[in-house]
Amino acid sequence: MEDDVSPVTALVAAAAGGEQRAWRELVGRYAPLLVSVIRQFRLTPSETEDVAQTVWLRLVEHLDSLQEPRAIPRWIITIARRESIRYLSSARRLRPNDPLDPEYQSVAADTGEPDEGLLRAEQHEVLLAGLAELPRRQRELLLLLLEDPQPSYVEISKSTGIPVGSIGPTRSRALERLRRSPPVRAYVAVSERTEPSGGDRHDATTLG
Numbered sequence: 001m002e003d004d005v006s007p008v009t010a011l012v013a014a015a016a017g018g019e020q021r022a023w024r025e026l027v028g029r030y031a032p033l034l035v036s037v038i039r040q041f042r043l044t045p046s047e048t049e050d051v052a053q054t055v056w057l058r059l060v061e062h063l064d065s066l067q068e069p070r071a072i073p074r075w076i077i078t079i080a081r082r083e084s085i086r087y088l089s090s091a092r093r094l095r096p097n098d099p100l101d102p103e104y105q106s107v108a109a110d111t112g113e114p115d116e117g118l119l120r121a122e123q124h125e126v127l128l129a130g131l132a133e134l135p136r137r138q139r140e141l142l143l144l145l146l147e148d149p150q151p152s153y154v155e156i157s158k159s160t161g162i163p164v165g166s167i168g169p170t171r172s173r174a175l176e177r178l179r180r181s182p183p184v185r186a187y188v189a190v191s192e193r194t195e196p197s198g199g200d201r202h203d204a205t206t207l208g
Contacts, residue, residue: 008133009069016063027056028136030076032143033128037080040121041088051083058083073129073183122187129183137162138174145171 008029014022034055038048058079059072066072127146131139140160144151157164178184 008072012063012066012069012072023060026059026072029132029139030072033073033125033132034076034080036124036128037077038084041081041084043084043087047087051080051087054083055079070182073125073132077125126183126187127178130178130181133181133183134174134177138170138177141167141170142174142178 008026011022011026011029015026031052034052035048038051043051055076059076062075066075131142134142137160141156141162144156144159151159153164153167156162156167162170179188
């Protein structure tokens with residue numbers, strides 16, 4: 001059924017065995033997380049694609065050795081950061097940079113405090129890791145609701161196939177499932193242990 005989450009463990013085993021459908025499913029689930037991590041380094045679209053391809057190749061090479069497939073999100077985050085830093089320290093500085101080229105226009109600077117920016121990035125990564133655990137239609141719906149500006153319900157219905165009247169209830173079920181996902185539960189548990197008593201609890205599943 002559509003609402004049954006495909007076990008990540010089974011997907012990894014199938015992809016390691018050469019099943020292309022399973023590999024495409026893994027890429028579809030974790031691509032948003034990978035791109036989000038790389039974009040923190042303010043790479044151009046073409047550079048982001050280069051780094052992403054490298055990370056996917058590394059994952060293919062290590063599928064057989066992954067002892068805990070649910071650790072894939074943390075593995076992707078670590079390798080994406082490592083490859084982005086490597087890219088910045090090598091390929092990018094070896095060619096001239098035209099400041100008038102649209103690809104090289106700077107991403108708007110974050111006006112928040114550094115710690116605040118890191119916290120938001122961490123929460124976003126947790127959110128995307130949790131989304132990877134959801135069924136396809138629920139995942140697509142929540143990703144569309146995260147877009148800025150947010151598409152209309154009519155546009156969302158056309159994109160996902162979910163009737164307009166079912167978007168609200170589907171969103172509620174998806175958010176509840178997201179809150180129960182291992183990445184989000186682990187993040188909330190750590191936050192509750194480390195925050196001062198009476199402080200605001202961080203919620204990685206807030207979607208407007």
